[in-house]
Amino acid sequence: MSRKIAFIGLGIMGSPMAANLVKAGHHVTGFNLTRPPIDALVAVGGHGAGSIAEAVGDAEVVITMVPADPQVEQVVLGEGGVLENARPGTLVIDMSSITPQTSIRVEAAAREKGVRTLDAPVSGGEAGAVEAVLSIMVGGAAEDFAEARPLFDALGTTVVHVGPAGAGQTVKAANQLIVAVNIQVLAEAVVFLENADVDLAAALDVLGGGLAGSTVLNRKRANMLNREFAPGFRIDLHHKDMGIVTDAARAVGAALPVGAVVAQLVASARANGDGSLDHSALLRGVERLSGREVA
Numbered sequence: 646m647s648r649k650i651a652f653i654g655l656g657i658m659g660s661p662m663a664a665n666l667v668k669a670g671h672h673v674t675g676f677n678l679t680r681p682p683i684d685a686l687v688a689v690g691g692h693g694a695g696s697i698a699e700a701v702g703d704a705e706v707v708i709t710m711v712p713a714d715p716q717v718e719q720v721v722l723g724e725g726g727v728l729e730n731a732r733p734g735t736l737v738i739d740m741s742s743i744t745p746q747t748s749i750r751v752e753a754a755a756r757e758k759g760v761r762t763l764d765a766p767v768s769g770g771e772a773g774a775v776e777a778v779l780s781i782m783v784g785g786a787a788e789d790f791a792e793a794r795p796l797f798d799a800l801g802t803t804v805v806h807v808g809p810a811g812a813g814q815t816v817k818a819a820n821q822l823i824v825a826v827n828i829q830v831l832a833e834a835v836v837f838l839e840n841a842d843v844d845l846a847a848a849l850d851v852l853g854g855g856l857a858g859s860t861v862l863n864r865k866r867a868n869m870l871n872r873e874f875a876p877g878f879r880i881d882l883h884h885k886d887m888g889i890v891t892d893a894a895r896a897v898g899a900a901l902p903v904g905a906v907v908a909q910l911v912a913s914a915r916a917n918g919d920g921s922l923d924h925s926a927l928l929r930g931v932e933r934l935s936g937r938e939v940a
Contacts, residue, residue, distance in 0.1 A: 647671050648796065651704035653697060653720055653727070654741070655682035657876065658767070659710035661774040662740070662800050666708075667691045669799035676700040701730040706796065707737045713885050714743045721751050733759030736789055738796070740781075742766045742821070742882070744889050745811035748784065752810035761789050764810060766817035767801065768824070771877040772864065778802045782820070784813035818893050821886035822904045825924070827861040829907050832928040835869050836935050846870060868925035880927070881920040884911050 648671050652663040655677040666673045667690045674692040676699070677683050683693040694700035697720065701707050707727050709720055717739060721727045727737055737760055739751065748764035755762045763785035773779045779801035783790050790806040797804040807816045838848050849866050852858065868874055887908035894901050901908075914920070914930045922929075929939050 646795070649703060649705045650674070650796070651676070651694070651697075651700040651707045652686075652691075652710070653677075653700060653707065654710040654716075655686060656710065656712070657771050657878075658740075658774045660685060661771070662708075662710060662779075663691060664689045665774075665777045665799055666796065669796075671796070671799075674700045674704065697726055698730040701727055701735075704731070704735060706793070707731060707735060708796075709737070709739045709741060711741050712882065713741070714747045717741050717743050717747060717751065722754055728755060728758050728760060731758070731760050734761070736761045736763070736793060738763045738765050738793060740765050740767055742817050742886055742889070743814060745784075745814040745818075745893060748814045749811045752785070761786065762810065763789055763793060764813040765793075765797065766813055766820075768817065768820045769801070770864065773801070780820075781805070782807050782813045782816040784808055784810050784815075814889075815893060818886065818890035821883065822890045822901065822907075824861060825883055825887060825907045825911060825927075826903055827859055828865060828924055828927050829910055829931075831859075831862055831865060832869065832925075832931045835928060836931045836937075840935065865923075865925040868923060869928050872928075874919075874922040874926040874929075876921060876923045878924050879920065880911060880914050880922055880924050883924045884915045884920065887911050 650671050650673045652673055652675045655675050660682050663673050663675050663686050674694050675683050675686040676694045676697055687693050752762045763783055765781055765783045767779040767781050769779040777800055780803040781797050781801045783806050838845050853862050891908055910930055914927055919926045919929055932939050
């Protein structure tokens with residue numbers, strides 16, 4: 646069934662996700678702070694809006710995909726935002742990666758206005774968004790998840806309801822912990838193999854076929870082999886996410902000994918000017934520690 650969807654935030658992830666919803670037959674109206682992504686959505690059959698109010702006014706579903714907590718608070722809770730303009734009964738799905746506490750706060754504010762919410766962060770990066778093979782972890786009411794399921798199925802291949810409001814963000818925090826650690830150890834393995842004069846491409850082929858194989862290896866091997874770090878997911882954003890998981894783990898009394906070290910290495914990469922690069926550029930940090938010249 647075609648739904649009227651307002652999509653707020655047409656960045657690296659949001660643009661292909663909105664386009665995939667258009668492809669699935671939905672009426673999608675996009676809003677973004679800059680105009681080119683709106684024009685790109687219109688070019689593939691979507692619609693553009695000049696404000697959040699215009700996008701949300703007659704929407705049945707509102708999807709937000711913005712960088713961090715401050716943007717979610719501004720877009721959803723702020724003046725001229727989603728809750729000021731959404732009709733009672735609207736389903737608001739926040740697919741950003743933020744703290745569980747902010748998702749719970751958004752849910753409470755929305756409930757007062759008769760608006761329903763889901764927190765539904767994603768994993769899979771830009772490639773996963775383009776190919777509609779994202780992993781989507783969803784927090785909120787089971788009946789709202791069931792209603793939104795066809796939309797999620799247009800965006801991803803692994804879609805799981807993980808609990809009440811905030812649970813999606815908690816699982817996403819765990820995801821980002823695992824991804825960061827995997828990228829870091831892959832980077833260390835790459836430098837180790839190169840220093841030992843092993844054929845790196847051949848080594849990664851055989852490693853990928855064994856227990857060391859992973860989605861991280863498959864997705865990031867080309868970046869590391871070619872030293873090409875155009876952002877699919879920026880180190881700046883992963884730094885933000887490592888702060889989320891560190892705070893969330895402290896709140897529930899969970900120790901993250903390896904995660905804490907990797908969080909510092911992500912922070913170091915950012916401090917060394919790599920924040921705008923893809924998170925596979927953690928390789929550059931290992932090269933620095935190994936005494937290599939890093940361009």
